[in-house]
Amino acid sequence: MKFNEQQLTEFNRLVARYPEGKQKSALLPVLHLAQNSFGGWLSTETMNYVAELLNITPIEVYEVATFYSMYNLKPVGKHVFEVCQTGPCMINGSDNIINYIKEKLGIEVGETTPDGMFTLKTVECLGACGYAPMMQMGKFYKEHLTKEKVDTIIEECKQNAALNN
Amino acid sequence: MSKKLLLEKAHVEGIKHYDVYRREGGYKSVEKALKTLSPDTVVEEVKKSGLRGRGGAGFPTGMKWSFIAKPEGVPRHLVCNADESEPGTFKDRYLMEFLPHLLIEGLIVSSFALGSNDTYIYIRGEYAWIVDILEQAIEEAKTNGWLGKNILGTGFNCNIHVQRGAGAYICGEETALIESLEGKRGNPRIKPPFPAIKGLWERPTVVNNVETLAAIVPIINMGGEEYAKIGVGRSTGTKLISACGNINKPGVYEIDMTISVEEFIYSDEYCGGIANGKRLKACIPGGSSVPILPANLLLKTAKGETRYMNYESLSDGGFATGSMMGSGGFIVLDEDQCIVKHTYTLARFYHHESCGQCSPCREGTIWLDKLLYKLEHGQGKLSDIDLLWDVQRKIEGNTICPLGDAAAWPVAAAIRHFRDEFEWHVNNPKESQIKNFGLAHYANPIQPITA
Ligand SMILES: Cc1cc2nc3c(=O)[nH]c(=O)nc-3n(C[C@H](O)[C@H](O)[C@H](O)COP(=O)(O)O)c2cc1C
Ligand code: SF4
Ligand code: FES
Numbered sequence: 001m002k003f004n005e006q007q008l009t010e011f012n013r014l015v016a017r018y019p020e021g022k023q024k025s026a027l028l029p030v031l032h033l034a035q036n037s038f039g040g041w042l043s044t045e046t047m048n049y050v051a052e053l054l055n056i057t058p059i060e061v062y063e064v065a066t067f068y069s070m071y072n073l074k075p076v077g078k079h080v081f082e083v084c085q086t087g088p089c090m091i092n093g094s095d096n097i098i099n100y101i102k103e104k105l106g107i108e109v110g111e112t113t114p115d116g117m118f119t120l121k122t123v124e125c126l127g128a129c130g131y132a133p134m135m136q137m138g139k140f141y142k143e144h145l146t147k148e149k150v151d152t153i154i155e156e157c158k159q160n161a162a163l164n165n
Numbered sequence: 166m167s168k169k170l171l172l173e174k175a176h177v178e179g180i181k182h183y184d185v186y187r188r189e190g191g192y193k194s195v196e197k198a199l200k201t202l203s204p205d206t207v208v209e210e211v212k213k214s215g216l217r218g219r220g221g222a223g224f225p226t227g228m229k230w231s232f233i234a235k236p237e238g239v240p241r242h243l244v245c246n247a248d249e250s251e252p253g254t255f256k257d258r259y260l261m262e263f264l265p266h267l268l269i270e271g272l273i274v275s276s277f278a279l280g281s282n283d284t285y286i287y288i289r290g291e292y293a294w295i296v297d298i299l300e301q302a303i304e305e306a307k308t309n310g311w312l313g314k315n316i317l318g319t320g321f322n323c324n325i326h327v328q329r330g331a332g333a334y335i336c337g338e339e340t341a342l343i344e345s346l347e348g349k350r351g352n353p354r355i356k357p358p359f360p361a362i363k364g365l366w367e368r369p370t371v372v373n374n375v376e377t378l379a380a381i382v383p384i385i386n387m388g389g390e391e392y393a394k395i396g397v398g399r400s401t402g403t404k405l406i407s408a409c410g411n412i413n414k415p416g417v418y419e420i421d422m423t424i425s426v427e428e429f430i431y432s433d434e435y436c437g438g439i440a441n442g443k444r445l446k447a448c449i450p451g452g453s454s455v456p457i458l459p460a461n462l463l464l465k466t467a468k469g470e471t472r473y474m475n476y477e478s479l480s481d482g483g484f485a486t487g488s489m490m491g492s493g494g495f496i497v498l499d500e501d502q503c504i505v506k507h508t509y510t511l512a513r514f515y516h517h518e519s520c521g522q523c524s525p526c527r528e529g530t531i532w533l534d535k536l537l538y539k540l541e542h543g544q545g546k547l548s549d550i551d552l553l554w555d556v557q558r559k560i561e562g563n564t565i566c567p568l569g570d571a572a573a574w575p576v577a578a579a580i581r582h583f584r585d586e587f588e589w590h591v592n593n594p595k596e597s598q599i600k601n602f603g604l605a606h607y608a609n610p611i612q613p614i615t616a
Binding site for chain 2: 017019025026027028029031054056060064068071085087091125126127131132136140
């Protein structure tokens, strides 16, 4: 396991933002980079590699990786649906959206479909309360969700998978 | 129409890009500050403006800036708090998405005032696409000579870096944010020392909210005294309010703090009234941490006076009958909403977000979550309501950082104003699972005003 050239360039850019000897400050962004580069989650091997690159101890990386909710400590599906369930989204029907996705994908919250395509998670307020109900999918937000919109999103994910095969 | 200082140009086509932003008068405040003012006079202007921190606490910004220590040979840092995670709050996101250059401009002037050569924007990890928008704006600003070395030939150097968080509400607390910037868990520090003395890498540091730093631009352009004329009393200038919940027009609005709460909710210029012709039941006016108010206390104070959208008026009556401006996250609940359920989702949120350092917060938020879960799901006892009250009392004021209070206050206010709804849940366990308590006596329905 190693970053490729492009990923290393990005790594160096991230580290260069901090003063000499403060490279540990780059840990959060470097963990994002590592998660994106190595299968969408952080294995022990990945975390050890990050520790080595930043010249810090592995425990310093584990401490951080287990604290923040965006780091996945076990494998996830190709598409992760992170549906917000906090007050303002709840008022606007997030429960219905969560139930609909569960039904449609045949999984519970926290599970991944057997084909490894979809993972369903619930999250707390993502700063899109005025555009509720919403979920995060990778880098972007899907807002004003309806059952129809969920159908479309799932269909698009499946079609993309078909194209890639 | 409220005067607009921040969002005036938000709808100009292409304003995200440097050329358009500059053509519309952008970066003038940098020219003015760097060429005609000294760092200390910039701080003076900010003091005169009366600007109060827009991140939630409302602390006077100029005063905060004047506290920064200046030990010889030690670099100082400005950090922009873009962690925005308080439920109901999405105004900083709007500013960064649509007017990234306004923030960058404000950051350059503020960095000049504080002597920060390396300034960091700490943005919540979920706003991943906004990182790209900000980095592009920074690149453009650099290309055009507003960032980098020897800006405008004045000898002032400044770089801005964007650092992404990774999902933790607590990192919005300024010392947790600093820990996170240092590559650690977001555990708030014990104060003192305050960041102004020992902050990022033990260097003097000022942490300010996105909106606070954007407001520096109009303050420098128009002068602190002129800025202070807008608004009322100690609520000077304009404030961004992110409105959500059961309203016709959720979104981000800039107000000048002289309008009434009633006008804000019902006029077409703002929220456009309650959605689907329903009636107003309650509102959390300043983000999930501040006390919820029933309609009658929201629109009028306990003294029967009109309540206005500003710091003083929203907190009129203290916690007994008032609330707070907070972060400006305005959450409106209509007659069909269940207070117990809504409070439960907030308690679950704080339980999820407690960093776990102090026992009252770590254990207390678990209790709040569990008790409210029971009450909401028809498994509660009347004594649970008292227990809930007792637990929140024991968290408040007994913790390292204010997250403990933030978890306690919404629960306290919900019980204070809606105790009969909690009791109804206990006494009608089956019915409460299929139907809501409704409006009861909380609201004093008023006729919507048309704009
Ligand atoms: C639990 C907690 C979360 C906070 N979250 C934020 C936040 O997301 N954004 C923010 O600007 N301030 C937040 N604050 C307030 C900051 O600690 C700090 O007061 C603020 O960034 C100062 O900037 P200002 O004076 O410009 O408001 C939070 C405070 C606490 C206790
Ligand atoms: S009050 Fe809660 S969030 Fe704040 S330091 Fe203590 S445990 Fe952490
Ligand atoms: S409550 Fe869902 S985005 Fe804020």
